[in-house]
Structures are given as structure tokens and as C-alpha cells.
Amino acid sequence: MLANVQQSLRNKVDELQANVKFLEEYKNACLLAITETWLKDHDLQSDLRIDGFGEPVRLDRDPTVTGKSLGGGLALYVNRSWCGNVIVRESLCAPDIELLSVSLRPFYLPREFAQLFVTLVYIHPKANVDNAVRAITRTVLQLQALSPDAPNFIMGDFNNCKPGKHLGNFHQYVTCATRLNTCLDLCYGSIKGASLGASDHNTVYLVPSYKSVLKRHKPERRLVPVWTEESIGRLQDCYACTDWDLFKNSCKTVDEITETVSDYVKFCEELCDMGTYKELQKQVRKEIKLAKQQYKDRVENLFSTGSARPAWEGVKSLLVTQPHKSNISLNVMSDHDLANELNIYSDRFNVHDFSNELSAFMSAAPVPDSTVTVHVDQERVQRVFQRVKERKSPGPDGIGGRVLRNCAEQLAGIFSFIFSWSLQTHSVPRLWKDSIIVPVPKNKCTKTLNDFRPVALTSLVMKSFERIVKDELMNTVQANLDPLQFAYRAGRGVDDAIITLINMIVAHLEEAKSFVRLLFIDFTSAFNYETKHIHQHDKDETMARLSLLHTSSCAYALLPRR
Structure with missing residues (x-):
């Protein structure tokens, strides 16, 4: 439920309590998102409680920042039967925008999602739209960096601000007028598709239409032999x-x-x-x-x-048979x-004949004493x-x-x-x-x-x-392996490599006027890059350059003597 209560939430608590008690839409709502609460610091949480919902997550307007003593304010109620884990991720009170972001981990959530984010916004009619959009975009980027696959919803009273074109893949769900002939109360989300129930200037009722992957795909039957x-x-x-x-x-x-x-x-x-x-x-x-x-x-x-x-x-039911429905999948390529x-495509690099190189290697290799x-x-x-x-x-x-x-x-x-x-x-x-x-x-x-x-x-x-x-x-080759090789060897791992490196560094720094330089290189498919229009005599040199240029990470450190 998204509501703009106007002129203090204190006067609306009894009405909300009655709606939650007698109306199923309010009672079963996961969230009650309220803008323009007009609350102050002296308003107690106990006076704002609603049965079945936890204490509201509030963001009251700061007069010293906005220069206004009245108006504004955000509040978010979370249904206890739906979610018990609420974490505040962002709380911003600026002259042009009031923003409150929380992360939720409901008791039931589709397996493909670890959490979801809800951002409540209030932008007054005379605010600087560009500053408000930058604040929303910055918050969205922070939340996506925290959990890229998590659903993200932004709702509230936007007034004259329309941040849709700056939010990328977000979809706007409210399509009807919420105040006279204008749509001021909006809801953006990263999940496509939502159905709108009843709405006016005060309340917007959104019904989710997203289905989890488990429900979208038909069950697949497999015959598994049972061994006794x-x-x-x-x-x-x-x-x-x-x-x-x-x-x-x-x-x-x-x-x-x-x-x-x-x-x-x-x-x-x-x-x-x-x-x-x-x-x-x-x-x-x-x-x-x-x-x-x-x-x-x-x-x-x-x-x-x-x-x-x-x-x-x-x-x-015994006589009538249902017509068989054939599932036809259309693919661009058979x-x-x-x-x-x-x-x-997978065999595109195996075009070079290495028989000459192999013969040269075999001739140069030492002959073992015994077979x-x-x-x-x-x-x-x-x-x-x-x-x-x-x-x-x-x-x-x-x-x-x-x-x-x-x-x-x-x-x-x-x-x-x-x-x-x-x-x-x-x-x-x-x-x-x-x-x-x-x-x-x-x-x-x-x-x-x-x-x-x-x-x-x-x-x-x-x-x-x-x-x-x-x-x-x-x-046979155990004695000839490099003692500093830790990859692809049993009983050795990253911890052994770190301990050995630290030991070598500390032992070297014990000498006077000594320092250590470390170079870490991680090649990304260094030998799988295609080389086109390259002469045969320049191929080896070009591949070597590509091997040095196409690196995913390269770190250089200088450690002074302690």
C-alpha cells in the first residue's frame, strides 16, 4: 500500500488500524509505504504502532537542512507475518528530496533472489528535479552493487519529477491518475509486470504479478532406477x-x-x-x-x-478425453x-599444426635413464x-x-x-x-x-x-617439480602460497637497506585471442604482446624496510 497521508500521520493511525482490522487488502499487505507523515522527533513510536505490523521505519524532515519546519517525512510499515528482517541501507534528507531505502529478507522469497530493496521517496513540487534524480540514481547504483540480482522497487510521491529515463531497466507500474487528472504517486521496479487495483491521491494498491522460476517452468519428469x-x-x-x-x-x-x-x-x-x-x-x-x-x-x-x-x-470424466496440446518451440537456428x-566456434584455435614444434621439443628433451x-x-x-x-x-x-x-x-x-x-x-x-x-x-x-x-x-x-x-x-616427476608451485598439486593451496611469500618477504627485509617489489599478473585467456591479417613470421611476436596486454588484473607494490 502506497499512501500520501498529508498533514500528519498521527491523525491517520486510527483509520489505518481500522482498515487493517476489517479490510483484507490492508491486513494482508506486505508493506505500508507512507509519504508526508509530518512527524517530529518528539512523536513516540508507541503512538504509531499498527497491529500485525512492526514499528515504522521513519525518516522525519530535518528543518535545519531543508529550511522548512512542516511537511515531508517518510514511514514504512512491514508486515510481521511476511518479513522479520529489515535493514536500513540509505537515509537521506536534502532540500530537494527525502529518501529512505531498506533491504528486506522475507520468510518466503524465490530461490533466485537473496533479498529485495524498497526505496521510499518524497519530492516536493518546487524541488530541483536534477538533484533529486541524481540522488535516486546514486542510491540505485549502491544497492545494485550490493546485490545485482535482487529486485529493486522505488515508490513515493514524485510530483513533477519523472526519473524513468534515468533508471535504465526499471518499469513504472502506476498507469492511472492518482490526483485529479495527473499521476503523482509512482512506483518503479526492476521486475516487469504489475497489476493496479484501486487508487486515488492517498492510496495505491499494487498486486505483484511476478512468478518465480520454479512456477514458470513446467515440471520435468525423469525415470531414476532404484537400486535395492x-x-x-x-x-x-x-x-x-x-x-x-x-x-x-x-x-x-x-x-x-x-x-x-x-x-x-x-x-x-x-x-x-x-x-x-x-x-x-x-x-x-x-x-x-x-x-x-x-x-x-x-x-x-x-x-x-x-x-x-x-x-x-x-x-x-471417465468417457471424455481432453485434446492433446503439443508444445512447439520456435528457434531461429535448428x-x-x-x-x-x-x-x-570451440575449435577455432586448433588450426595450427604443432608437429614441427613437437618434434623439436622431443629431440631437445633429455633421454631418461630407464623407461x-x-x-x-x-x-x-x-x-x-x-x-x-x-x-x-x-x-x-x-x-x-x-x-x-x-x-x-x-x-x-x-x-x-x-x-x-x-x-x-x-x-x-x-x-x-x-x-x-x-x-x-x-x-x-x-x-x-x-x-x-x-x-x-x-x-x-x-x-x-x-x-x-x-x-x-x-x-616419477615429483622430484623435478618446482617447490614454489602451489597450483594443481595435492596438499597445497592458496594459504601455503601466502605463508611462503610472507616468510620470504620478512626474511629479505631483515637485511639493511632492502625493499621488496611484488608483481601480480592474472592472464585472461592469453593464448585464445584471434589474430587476423598477421604474417606468419610476426605471429609469435604478436601473440606474446597480446599475452602481456590482455590481463584482467595487475598490481605493483613497493614495501619499504620496517
């Missing part, structure tokens, strides 16, 4: 009774045995799930049959008691074209499979984390054989190279291909294989 102890036991027995030597002897290549074993693992999983699915389907059919019988008995009971109308309605465009051999035994594969999370989504091979974790003992033998074969032949199965790429939007409004982040869903078996190889590589 019985189904897990059947699956383990199925793998334990399998003659894996048959796969080893019949397959001639790594790709062939990988695809065959993966298909067999999925087949056994579906076979064990099918028994549980049939039992549940049988139980559902039994319950449906029982419900139909009960409904039939109820309809017959209505006919026998003489209630013909509800009985015929029940019969019509799914096939969008996938091709995303593939071309590192990765031993893949059954117990090691079993331990890695048991560490896989059950809720991990399967990759292109269709083997999920629940199968690998619960059947690690039965599957470790055949997969350890495949891992060893892959290392001996220096080849990775093609099935494990494929990934399911999901383009995830970076923000709410996706306009270009750069607004999508490609997220890859790879095989869990391949991830386990990579973990085994990675452990062997880390054991």
Missing part, C-alpha cells in the same frame, strides 16, 4: 559368473574388446533392472485396478442415493545447425573403482558410477586387462575418447556463441584409467 540390495546382488552374481576369458580370446584389438565389454556391462545392468521394473509395473497395475473398482462403487452409490448430477460428472556452429612402466594390477583397479561416486553420470559408454562402485571386485579383472593392453599397444580405445558436450549458458541472456560454456561428459572408466596413470607420473 537384491538387484545389486543379482548384478554382482551376473558379473561373477561371466567367463571373461571368452572376451579376451575372441577380440583382436583394444577397440573391439572395449566396445564388447561395455555393451555387455550395460546389458547385464538392464537385465537386472528389468526384473525390478516388472515387479513395480505389476504392483502399479494392481493399484490402478483397485482404484477403478473403488471409483465405480462410488459412482453407483451416488446413483442409488439420488445424486444424479455428481454421478454423471463422474461418468463424463539443433543440428547450432551444434555445428558450436563445434566450429617408466605403469603396472596395472587387479587390486589397484578395484580400489580406484570403489572411489567412484555413485551419482556420477555415465559417459558415452553408458557405464555409470553405481555399477563401478558396487561391482568393483567383479569388473576389476577384465578392465585391468584392457588397461594393460592399452598401455602395451600405446593406444586409447576410441569409445573412451568420445565425450558428450553440453553447452551450458554462462548468463541468463545468450546472444552469441561465446555465451556458452562447453562442459564435457566423459567415460568414468577412462577417468579411472587416467587416475592410475596420473599417480605413476606424479611419482
Whole structure:
């Protein structure tokens, strides 16, 4: 409720109390926003209380600032059943504007919002409009910096001020005259859409029409298999009774045995799930049959008691079918074209052939004294499979984390054989190279291909294989790593880097006439910038310059000796 009470709120408290008691619109209102309260410092909060609402958040006019002893003043009542957390963010009393901003955290708020802001404004008819607009804009920017996604509402008596064009994406909700033929009491908000109920010069009734994301989107149904102890036991027995030597002897290549074993693992999983699915389907059919019988008995009971109308309605609900509504989504680009465009865009930097650079690097690299051999035994594969999370989504091979974790003992033998074969032949199965790429939007409004982040869903078996190889590589190169490297190393983090840096600084500053210079550089995709119309001999130099120029942050500090 937005009201301009005029000539003191003290005379209107009893009327507001009666409206809250007998009118549902006032009783269920979340906020009572009141302008021109004409209150003074000696007016007690206890005299202004309204049942069901907390004590008003006030901003009384300061005569020493405005030069006026009467008029003005703002007050905001918050319904206790709607919100109990109110924080004053801005309180401004100036010659041209009176402004009061609060942040609210209601008991129920859509999940996409952390809080909401409400700003109450009073601008007298002879105020400087430009100064008032600058004050409102400055407050809005401060609130948006505090919480960019929070809904922001600005309401009050604006008189001759129209700040709409300075508020950017804000929408004005009041569209009818609030005093004679003019609209003086306005309400701006960052949420588009509001319905106006009743209004006059004193009161504006606004009904919100925003719907949360959960209510706007239709519910999506997914079939999730329920694994019981019985189904897990059947699956383990199925793998334990399998003659894996048959796969080893019949397959001639790594790709062939990988695809065959993966298909067999999925087949056994579906076979064990099918028994549980049939039992549940049988139980559902039994319950449906029982419900139909009960409904039939109820309809017959209505006919026998003489209630013909509800009985015929029940019969019509059984006979009449609703027309099927097809959901048609119109896209500017088809799914096939969008996938091709995303593939071309994501692969736009892989146009250079690095075979010459790779050959030069391999020839310059020192030859190791002994060849590192990765031993893949059954117990090691079993331990890695048991560490896989059950809720991990399967990759292109269709083997999920629940199968690998619960059947690690039965599957470790055949997969350890495949891992060893892959290392001996220096080849990775093609099935494990494929990934399911999901383009995830970076923000709410996706306009270009750069607004999508490609997220890859790879095989869990391949991830386990990579973990085994990675452990062997880390054991081999651990002694050659830089001791000052803290990123991408287990047991090290930002705290270790800070402590090491502080220790080095303090140890250096203990020397006489010493100082420390620190340079922090954070590159933003330094090697992903496109270079067009550049000659081949200038390409390396240009990429180096771009790497130094395109930085997101660069700090330089000089620490004197203490």
C-alpha cells in the first residue's frame, strides 16, 4: 500500500488500524509505504504502532537542512507475518528530496533472489528535479552493487519529477491518475509486470504479478532406477559368473574388446533392472485396478442415493478425453545447425599444426635413464573403482558410477586387462575418447556463441584409467617439480602460497637497506585471442604482446624496510 497521508500521520493511525482490522487488502499487505507523515522527533513510536505490523521505519524532515519546519517525512510499515528482517541501507534528507531505502529478507522469497530493496521517496513540487534524480540514481547504483540480482522497487510521491529515463531497466507500474487528472504517486521496479487495483491521491494498491522460476517452468519428469540390495546382488552374481576369458580370446584389438565389454556391462545392468521394473509395473497395475473398482462403487452409490448430477460428472470424466496440446518451440537456428556452429566456434584455435614444434621439443628433451612402466594390477583397479561416486553420470559408454562402485571386485579383472593392453599397444580405445558436450549458458541472456560454456561428459572408466596413470607420473616427476608451485598439486593451496611469500618477504627485509617489489599478473585467456591479417613470421611476436596486454588484473607494490 502506497499512501500520501498529508498533514500528519498521527491523525491517520486510527483509520489505518481500522482498515487493517476489517479490510483484507490492508491486513494482508506486505508493506505500508507512507509519504508526508509530518512527524517530529518528539512523536513516540508507541503512538504509531499498527497491529500485525512492526514499528515504522521513519525518516522525519530535518528543518535545519531543508529550511522548512512542516511537511515531508517518510514511514514504512512491514508486515510481521511476511518479513522479520529489515535493514536500513540509505537515509537521506536534502532540500530537494527525502529518501529512505531498506533491504528486506522475507520468510518466503524465490530461490533466485537473496533479498529485495524498497526505496521510499518524497519530492516536493518546487524541488530541483536534477538533484533529486541524481540522488535516486546514486542510491540505485549502491544497492545494485550490493546485490545485482535482487529486485529493486522505488515508490513515493514524485510530483513533477519523472526519473524513468534515468533508471535504465526499471518499469513504472502506476498507469492511472492518482490526483485529479495527473499521476503523482509512482512506483518503479526492476521486475516487469504489475497489476493496479484501486487508487486515488492517498492510496495505491499494487498486486505483484511476478512468478518465480520454479512456477514458470513446467515440471520435468525423469525415470531414476532404484537400486535395492537384491538387484545389486543379482548384478554382482551376473558379473561373477561371466567367463571373461571368452572376451579376451575372441577380440583382436583394444577397440573391439572395449566396445564388447561395455555393451555387455550395460546389458547385464538392464537385465537386472528389468526384473525390478516388472515387479513395480505389476504392483502399479494392481493399484490402478483397485482404484477403478473403488471409483465405480462410488459412482453407483451416488446413483442409488439420488445424486444424479455428481454421478454423471463422474461418468463424463471417465468417457471424455481432453485434446492433446503439443508444445512447439520456435528457434531461429535448428539443433543440428547450432551444434555445428558450436563445434566450429570451440575449435577455432586448433588450426595450427604443432608437429614441427613437437618434434623439436622431443629431440631437445633429455633421454631418461630407464623407461617408466605403469603396472596395472587387479587390486589397484578395484580400489580406484570403489572411489567412484555413485551419482556420477555415465559417459558415452553408458557405464555409470553405481555399477563401478558396487561391482568393483567383479569388473576389476577384465578392465585391468584392457588397461594393460592399452598401455602395451600405446593406444586409447576410441569409445573412451568420445565425450558428450553440453553447452551450458554462462548468463541468463545468450546472444552469441561465446555465451556458452562447453562442459564435457566423459567415460568414468577412462577417468579411472587416467587416475592410475596420473599417480605413476606424479611419482616419477615429483622430484623435478618446482617447490614454489602451489597450483594443481595435492596438499597445497592458496594459504601455503601466502605463508611462503610472507616468510620470504620478512626474511629479505631483515637485511639493511632492502625493499621488496611484488608483481601480480592474472592472464585472461592469453593464448585464445584471434589474430587476423598477421604474417606468419610476426605471429609469435604478436601473440606474446597480446599475452602481456590482455590481463584482467595487475598490481605493483613497493614495501619499504620496517
